[in-house]
Amino acid sequence: MFDVEKVLQKEFKAWRRSPQRATAALRRWAPQLGAARLVQLLGAMKQTSLETNVYHFGAAISACASWLTALELLKFMKLQQVQPNVVVYGGAIGLCDWPMALHLLDQMHQDQVAPNVVVYNAAIKAADWMHACALLEQMHQELVQPDVVTYNSLLRSCNGQWSLKLLQQMKRKKLWPDLVSYNTAMDVLQKSSSWREALEMWRTMPPSPDVVTMNTAMLALVKGSRWPDALVVLRSMPEKHLSPSFISYNIAIKACEEGGRWDVASELLSSMARRRLKVTRISYNSFLSVLQKCGQWQLALEILGSVPGGPDTVSFNAVMSACERVGQWRFTLQLLRQMQQDQAPPDEVSYSAAISACDKVGQWEVALHLLSSMALARVAIDLIACNSAMAACSRAGEWPHALQLLRCMADFLIEADAASYNAVACECLAVRVGSFPGRAWPLVVAIVAEMLDEAVRPNSITVTTAMASIEAAEAWSVALELIRLGAVRSSADAMDLAVVACCQAGAWPEALRLLDATPSSAGSAQSGSSPGLSALLMVCEQEHLKELQASLLTRAASAMVDGTALARVVQAEPNLLGSRVGRGPTELREQLLPTLLRTEDFTRTKLYSKELLLLRSVLVADPSPASALEAMDSLGRSLGEAGVWAKFAGGAKSSTLCAAAAGICGREPLVLEIGTYCGYSAISLAALGAQVVTVEMDPFLVGIARCVLAHVGLSSRVSVFTGHSKLLLPRLRRISGANGYKLIFMDRWGAQYPEDLMLIEELGLLSLGGVLVADNVLRTVAAEFLWRVCKQDPGKYETMILPVTEVSEASDEDWMSVSVHTAAAGPGQSPTVIAGESDRSLPGQWMELQKRSELMRVRTTNSFVSKSEIQEVKEQAKKIFLMSSVGPS
Numbered sequence: 001m002f003d004v005e006k007v008l009q010k011e012f013k014a015w016r017r018s019p020q021r022a023t024a025a026l027r028r029w030a031p032q033l034g035a036a037r038l039v040q041l042l043g044a045m046k047q048t049s050l051e052t053n054v055y056h057f058g059a060a061i062s063a064c065a066s067w068l069t070a071l072e073l074l075k076f077m078k079l080q081q082v083q084p085n086v087v088v089y090g091g092a093i094g095l096c097d098w099p100m101a102l103h104l105l106d107q108m109h110q111d112q113v114a115p116n117v118v119v120y121n122a123a124i125k126a127a128d129w130m131h132a133c134a135l136l137e138q139m140h141q142e143l144v145q146p147d148v149v150t151y152n153s154l155l156r157s158c159n160g161q162w163s164l165k166l167l168q169q170m171k172r173k174k175l176w177p178d179l180v181s182y183n184t185a186m187d188v189l190q191k192s193s194s195w196r197e198a199l200e201m202w203r204t205m206p207p208s209p210d211v212v213t214m215n216t217a218m219l220a221l222v223k224g225s226r227w228p229d230a231l232v233v234l235r236s237m238p239e240k241h242l243s244p245s246f247i248s249y250n251i252a253i254k255a256c257e258e259g260g261r262w263d264v265a266s267e268l269l270s271s272m273a274r275r276r277l278k279v280t281r282i283s284y285n286s287f288l289s290v291l292q293k294c295g296q297w298q299l300a301l302e303i304l305g306s307v308p309g310g311p312d313t314v315s316f317n318a319v320m321s322a323c324e325r326v327g328q329w330r331f332t333l334q335l336l337r338q339m340q341q342d343q344a345p346p347d348e349v350s351y352s353a354a355i356s357a358c359d360k361v362g363q364w365e366v367a368l369h370l371l372s373s374m375a376l377a378r379v380a381i382d383l384i385a386c387n388s389a390m391a392a393c394s395r396a397g398e399w400p401h402a403l404q405l406l407r408c409m410a411d412f413l414i415e416a417d418a419a420s421y422n423a424v425a426c427e428c429l430a431v432r433v434g435s436f437p438g439r440a441w442p443l444v445v446a447i448v449a450e451m452l453d454e455a456v457r458p459n460s461i462t463v464t465t466a467m468a469s470i471e472a473a474e475a476w477s478v479a480l481e482l483i484r485l486g487a488v489r490s491s492a493d494a495m496d497l498a499v500v501a502c503c504q505a506g507a508w509p510e511a512l513r514l515l516d517a518t519p520s521s522a523g524s525a526q527s528g529s530s531p532g533l534s535a536l537l538m539v540c541e542q543e544h545l546k547e548l549q550a551s552l553l554t555r556a557a558s559a560m561v562d563g564t565a566l567a568r569v570v571q572a573e574p575n576l577l578g579s580r581v582g583r584g585p586t587e588l589r590e591q592l593l594p595t596l597l598r599t600e601d602f603t604r605t606k607l608y609s610k611e612l613l614l615l616r617s618v619l620v621a622d623p624s625p626a627s628a629l630e631a632m633d634s635l636g637r638s639l640g641e642a643g644v645w646a647k648f649a650g651g652a653k654s655s656t657l658c659a660a661a662a663g664i665c666g667r668e669p670l671v672l673e674i675g676t677y678c679g680y681s682a683i684s685l686a687a688l689g690a691q692v693v694t695v696e697m698d699p700f701l702v703g704i705a706r707c708v709l710a711h712v713g714l715s716s717r718v719s720v721f722t723g724h725s726k727l728l729l730p731r732l733r734r735i736s737g738a739n740g741y742k743l744i745f746m747d748r749w750g751a752q753y754p755e756d757l758m759l760i761e762e763l764g765l766l767s768l769g770g771v772l773v774a775d776n777v778l779r780t781v782a783a784e785f786l787w788r789v790c791k792q793d794p795g796k797y798e799t800m801i802l803p804v805t806e807v808s809e810a811s812d813e814d815w816m817s818v819s820v821h822t823a824a825a826g827p828g829q830s831p832t833v834i835a836g837e838s839d840r841s842l843p844g845q846w847m848e849l850q851k852r853s854e855l856m857r858v859r860t861t862n863s864f865v866s867k868s869e870i871q872e873v874k875e876q877a878k879k880i881f882l883m884s885s886v887g888p889s
Contacts, residue, residue: 015045026060052080058088067095086116094122101126105135117144125153132157148175155184160192179207183216190220199224211242218251227255231264246277253286257293265290281309288318297322301331313344320353329357333366346377352384359392364401367392371405381412387419394424421451499532504727508539512548531724534697538723542731553699565612568595569703585623585711592707593619608700610639610647614678615704618711625687628712629654632680633807640808643867648680649747649775650807653816657681657745660773660818661688664742672732672765674725674756675747679705679718686717690743693735697724729759740767746774749860750782751853757785770821772797778815779806779870781853781877783846789819790886792842796823803888813874815888845880 015022022045029041045052057077061070070092077084089108093101101123108115115123120139124132132154139146151170155163163185170177177185182205189198198220202213209217214237221230234252237244249272256265265287272279284307291300300319307315316339323331332354339346351374358367367389374381386409393402402424409416424447502511515532533556540549557566572591596616614632621631629650636646649657661671668691673682676696682705686692696702702722709715719735721728725748744766746753753774760766777786789797797819806812842850852873881887 023055023059026056052082054082054085054088057082058085058091061088061091067092067097067100070095071100084111084113086113086119089113089115090119090122093119093126096126098123098127098131102131115142115144117147117150120144120146121149121153124150125156127157129157129159129162146173146175148178148181151175151177152180152184155181155188158188160189160194161197163188164197179210179213182207183210183212186213186216186220190216190223193223195220195224209240209242211237211245211248214240214242215245215248215251218248218255222251222255222258225258227258227261230255244275244277246272246280246283249277250280250283250286253283253290257286257290260290260294262287262290262294262296262299279308281307281312281315284308285312285314285318288315288322292318292322292325295322295325297326297328297331310342311344313339313347313350316344317347317349317353320350320357324353324357324360327357327360329354329361329363329366332357336370346379348374348379348382348385351379352382352388355385355388355392359388359395362392362396364389364392364396364398368401368405381414383414383417383420386412386414387417390420390424418451421447496530496532500535500724500727503535503539508536508543508545511536511539515552531697534699534723535727537699538721538727541722553703557700565595566608566700566703568592569612569615569700569707572707585619585713588707588711589619608704610644611678611701611704614648615707618708623711623713625683625712625714628683628708629680632678636807640806640812644808646806646808648677648807650680651810652804653775653807653814654681654684656802656804656816656818657773657775658684658688660771661685661690661743664771669742670736670739672736672741672744673747674729674744676705676720677701677747679708679720681745681747682709682718682720683712683714685743685745686714690717692718693721693732693741694718695721695723695725695728695732697722725756726759729756729765730763733763733765736765736767738764740765740770742767743771743773746772747776749853749857750774750777750780750785751850751857753777753782753785754788757788766821768821768823772817772819772821774817774819776814777801777817778813778874778878778881780857781849781873782817783849783853783877783881784842786817786881786886787842787846789817791884796821798822801886801888843884846884849877849880 011021011025015025026041045056054077057073061073074084074088074092077088086108089104093104096104105115105119105123108119117139120135124135127135136146136150136154139150148170151166155166158166167177167181167185170181182201186198186201189195189201199217202209202217202220205213214233218230218233221227221233231252234244234248237248249268252268253265256262256268269279269283269287272283284303288300288303288307291297291303297319300322304311304315304319311319316335320332320335323329323335336346336350336354339350351370355367355370358364358370371381371385371389374385386405390402390405393405406416406420406424409420499511499514502508502514511532515536533552537549537552540546540552554567557569569592572588592615596612596619614635617631617635618628621627632648633650636648636650639646661669664671668689671685671690671692673685673692673694676682676694678701679694682692682694686709694705696705699722702720705720706715709718709720721732744760746756748756757772760772766772772789774782774785774789776782786801789799790801799817799819802816802818804814804816806814856870856873878887
């Protein structure tokens with residue numbers, strides 16, 4: 001230890017002549033000297049008879065860089081019998097966190113040193129909200145008057161709406177909020193998601209805003225998803241004579257992430273350099289996050305090497321996530337290795353991104369290796385990493401590994417969530433049901449039961465998967481047990497499947513109760529495609545529960561926005577109530593036309609708008625089949641001019657269907673149609689003398705079709721059944737008997753045809769020599785169906801593909817397939833393989849088309865799919881079909 005007295009001998013002499021110099025020197029040296037040397041210096045002053053008073057200690061404490069140093073000096077001060085005053089305590093409290101600040105405040109009271117407003121301000125600044133409020137109350141009790149700084153400190157520790165109350169309280173006490181007050185209040189509001197209030201304060205605050213104000217307003221706009229306005233604020237700052245800071249630009253780049261505008265973010269980064277603002281690693285990390293969200297993984301890789309000071313963990317994570325989104329798993333792993341070399345330690349996010357990338361491309365073994373590497377790298381294995389690894393195993397068909405990992409999560413002290421169980425359950429179903437129908441449900445149901453035991457609420461994916469596996473196995477009693485356990489209340493989709501299960505199990509009262517309890521039952525029924533509502537109405541028809549059927553339909557129609565016209569259709573439906581059977585054209589017109597004539601013309605966003613227009617066009621025409629078909633064709637052409645798919649098989653399609661039907665034998669041949677829509681094809685077939693049985697899942701379309709058929713006098717020749725084909729076809733076999741149907745017309749989405757074909761073959765619904773006609777096989781890409789009837793079973797069907805056009809647009813090409821049933825499966829044979837023929841599996845390109853068709857079907861149900869996208873998929877499918885010699889000859 002150096003000799004302080006010897007080193008500072010000259011300074012000590014000067015200090016004896018002028019004690020103020022000692023105070024100034026202590027204030028100057030305190031930040032550099034630690035507690036030990038400051039104590040040594042003050043002790044040396046005492047030993048050389050230099051005065052050490054409260055001012056010397058106060059100067060040293062107020063200049064300390066550490067609260068520990070300040071406390072050591074405070075302790076030494078008392079040992080030297082120098083009594084701390086309010087300034088000394090205030091300086092020490094200003095350096096402390098809130099527990100020590102409160103302790104020093106108590107010490108002041110013990111030393112009988114009265115705290116002033118400065119001391120309380122320092123303590124409030126260090127305290128949390130609860131203790132800050134207690135200190136404010138203590139100030140009132142001790143008659144210490146709070147000032148603006150007091151309230152500004154309170155504002156920093158409060159949350160949400162309290163900031164507004166504190167500003168009001170300041171005004172009541174005649175303490176006018178300053179710019180710091182408003183800036184702090186705005187910041188508190190935007191951080192607590194009260195962004196609207198923050199923006200309102202910005203617009204109405206009396207002081208002129210500064211850069212901090214504008215930055216806070218930009219943050220509030222980003223929080224409220226108003227990112228374009230945040231960029232407007234940045235551009236407006238020079239008009240207010242304010243120079244945007246590098247923080248302003250960083251916020252603006254963050255706003256571009258919300259809007260997915262990487263091009264604007266790039267320009268902002270360049271603008272920072274032009275303005276000679278400090279472009280930091282934070283700026284680049286924000287830009288990399290924008291690129292990640294926009295899928296610009298190649299540009300992100302290029303930018304990574306330009307990060308000032310070198311990329312850190314956040315930089316790498318953003319680029320890895322960008323690569324992960326597009327399945328670039330090799331780049332993701334390469335970046336993970338580079339992080340270790342660049343001394344940017346990978347964290348949970350890094351490993352999770354790498355594992356998720358492996359999941360997307362089926363690299364399950366690499367995913368498991370990465371998971372084990374996390375433990376070796378001393379990175380905590382988290383829930384996201386585990387779920388991604390399980391999903392990778394499951395999707396690759398290695399669901400036993402996923403199940404084992406699920407069981408091991410407890411060893412990592414990780415609580416499994418619904419996504420963890422989904423990773424096993426969903427893929428287990430996908431892998432096992434394809435080859436072993438009905439075998440997946442015990443494991444899937446066991447997983448749901450385990451979730452309930454572990455108090456993990458099954459979400460819609462889990463329960464929908466479980467119900468689907470039960471449906472595949474027709475284990476309806478198990479479905480009822482899951483319903484009893486309360487596992488199906490997670491979503492409307494799950495409740496819908498539960499309603500179907502109850503209907504299949506013959507428990508229709510329970511089905512009705514569940515439909516009533518579905519959180520969005522009205523919304524689900526609005527489209528009419530709710531499986532639960534359809535299944536329950538199917539039961540109503542079969543059990544002759546016509547009053548209940550009418551009630552359900554009326555309630556569903558009334559729940560819709562502007563559902564008046566549909567409600568009138570339900571009330572007018574000829575087959576609904578016994579007293580209404582035989583209703584003629586005149587009565588139907590009187591019942592429906594006044595309401596239908598008041599309805600608006602077609603709007604894409606309004607449910608059943610097109611179908612109600614079809615009904616109106618039929619009712620104003622003559623009550624004959626020919627007039628009705630012509631009216632519907634005419635409306636179809638009008639819809640085509642508006643760029644809308646007419647959806648019914650009119651025009652050239654109707655001619656093809658009628659030509660196929662003309663060749664079937666027998667008097668009044670029995671015909672089955674899957675997909676009634678509004679009854680166009682049913683009218684065409686019945687007009688040729690056929691007895692038509694038609695199936696439609698949407699109950700509102702059933703009502704419209706029945707009204708159309710009644711108007712043209714064909715109700716006795718066409719029977720319209722409500723329900724899904726997979727539920728109705730087994731029941732409709734009783735109508736055809738052993739002879740089967742002479743013609744079956746499939747008019748649904750092409751991706752759904754294989755399911756129907758499987759049932760048709762299993763049930764023997766198509767008679768030997770019968771004709772199977774399928775519409776939309778090109779437009780909706782019926783890849784698997786076409787492979788089955790053209791390639792997989794060449795001895796079972798003689799198939800011809802015919803080019804047709806849509807009634808709504810003559811240039812819109814589609815195909816129809818006409819297949820003659822030439823051979824049946826022998827006893828004990830699979831219905832998909834004829835004796836002597838090999839089972840030729842679906843080629844990879846065809847399988848991808850089938851998947852894309854199914855995805856497009858789901859999107860069409862939930863939103864609008866553009867005409868250009870449909871055309872693109874059609875052209876791709878046509879090319880692949882023709883390469884396999886499947887197409888018009």
